[in-house]
Amino acid sequence: MGLEAIKLELIEWLTKLDDEDTIEYLRVVKDSKTEKDWADNLICEQKSGIGRGLKAIDECRVTPHEEIKKRFGL
Structure with missing residues (x-):
């Protein structure tokens, strides 16, 4: 599976996600990758x-x- 297909699969999964803990965890992961140090x-x-x-x-x-x-x- 190519990178673009994986991204689309994750986007689709995320739009249906209702678990607040998982969403918060994903936000922390995202922020950790965008912040410098x-x-x-x-x-x-x-x-x-x-x-x-x-x-x-x-x-x-x-x-x-x-x-x-x-x-x-x-």
Whole structure:
């Protein structure tokens, strides 16, 4: 099946689709393909926080997930 035929099949399917969750999922997929980079939308404080987290990882100042779960009884 060619690309154009697949597109037409998807368009036809989408016009009949009533499932809101699937439609929202498809919108997210579409937006993820059209936006440049999700990081471009972060504010300075968010970028700074990510930078601090990455630095902590580089310096081995992290606690394994399993240890945190044990500490909090999860």
